[in-house]
Amino acid sequence: MSISCQKHLFSLESGIHYINCATMSPNLKAVEEAGFKGISQKSQPHLITQETFFDTTQPVKEAYAKIINCPDPERIALIPSTSYGMAIVAKNLAKKPHLQAGQEILMVQEEFPSDVYAWEEICQEKGLIIKTVAAPNTLQHRGKIWNESFLNAISANTCMVVISPTHWADGTRFDIKAIGEACRSVGALLVLDGTQSIGAMPFDVQQIQPDAIINVGYKWLLGPYSAGVAYFGPFFDEGTPIERNWINRVGSEDFKNLINYQTAYRPKADRFNIGERSNFILNPMLTTALGQITAWGVANIEAYCHQLLEKPLQILQENGYWVDDLPHRSKHLVGLRFPKHTDPVKIQQALKERNVLVSFRGEAIRLAPHVYNDQNDIDMLLEGLLAF
Structure with a gap:
């Protein structure tokens, strides 16, 4: 087709x-229309029920899971920005087994700032080092050489790789399948910024096997600003969220029992959702956009x-x-x-x-x-x- x-x-x-x-x-x-409908819904608050708080989130998770070929939508969380998603990764990197001072977070030169600033605190606390792989100083076979240099830089001292499948500034494409295999061979986490690739370039989470994907919605996902999604693999299943909000806890769908405070989170990525994740305006807009991408x-x-x-x-x-x-x-x-x-x-x-x-x-x-x-x-x- x-x-x-x-x-x-x-x-x-x-x-x-x-x-x-x-x-x-x-x-x-159609995304505009979904947004207008969401705005008008707030004008009729008596029609917003406790089920509504969950009805807006599940379609987003299912639609994004379909785009990345993820069989489990519960591995998808709703986030507002790249910095938010990367902050979740940073907060949980400290729990990585055998993490030691001197280990490296590997990135490419001139990565998007939100993918860089996220590691400042964890590097100070744990003595980690950010190592960047520079682009070649020649234009001849530039992407090929850069890929080879990056793969060669992954070592037993690499604790995490953070990379975008497509470089945000110049479109260089990185072989994330090979990078993922190299990460697994040395026990490093693979964290992808999918912002400039997913939605416009085929991606299969089962084939690549990343530990996390952070993806804002307002670019190639054709969604609204401040609405994004993230995939979190098994490494994060018992992780610590940024926010300790009520709706991410077990049993939160039962409003009459909310004062029976819970220590347990909802399973998998649900613990990482942003507060007020039920956004009645942005979620339907993003769902509509993701559905159109799938249809095309x-x-x-x-x-x-x-x-x-x-x-x-x-x-x-x-x-x-x-x-x-x-x-x-x-x-x-x-x-x-x-x-x-x-x-x-x-x-x-x-x-x-x-x-x-x-x-x-x-x-x-x-x-x-x-x-x-x-x-x-x-x-x-x-x-x-x-x-x-």
Whole structure:
């Protein structure tokens, strides 16, 4: 099955060429509608029952579990942000068996800040070291060399690997299957930031076997801001949550007995849900978005993005731009490097004049299309990039 342009399903202003899903997706009209319905529900509080507090959460967990091929939705928690999810991991890393001072948390260079700041306290407390694997100082076979360097850096002294399958700034694709196997061979935890990959690049949790996945919802999951999801594997089953809220405790669905305070948490990932996780506005919006992704098929979304960019990238390379080779870059998020002697400021201005929205991250122009983009969007992108 293939899909055609789905622009008509989104609320995008006409004449805007938005090729920037890696920053924030536009809303599907159906997601907007779900949000409006949730807002109006609060106007009728007598219709909100104790069952309602649970009815909004389970669909999110089930929909995300389907996208990552997780057979157990109870391994999914609701979180508001990457920093929140990574804080849960940090809080529980201290319980890792045989954790010792001098062991390393392994990351790639220029990882997203929330994936870096999370470890400051645990490193100070336990004497752990953050080790980063730098990108190659050459563009030739850049992704291939970076992958090899990262795999070679995993050792018996690695206590945890934190990595994004797709680098958020330039689209470098990391071989997380091989990385996962290397982690298991040395007893290291594997923690993934799925924000820039899951939803636009096929992912199978049973094949990769990560210990945790942290995933915000407002980018490739097409959901609202401040609504995200996380997967937590068996390592976290008896873990300590950030919040000690009431709804994550055993028996919380029985409101009349809430004053019979419980020490036990609900099983698996349910202990890690954010407080007020029953959000009657954001949860239905995210559920609707995840359902649409499933209906399209993640592989089809990736194929659509690849089809949009394949020929234009060839044209850009012929005109001096650099892009890494497949399979060492993703198909939905691509980092372009400027030709020599090109003025980036002039390129930015040319794109702005044509209402083309992309991101500039580090030394790369980040292209991030989705199924709401069409050939006209790409033509305007090319016109701007080739203006000088």
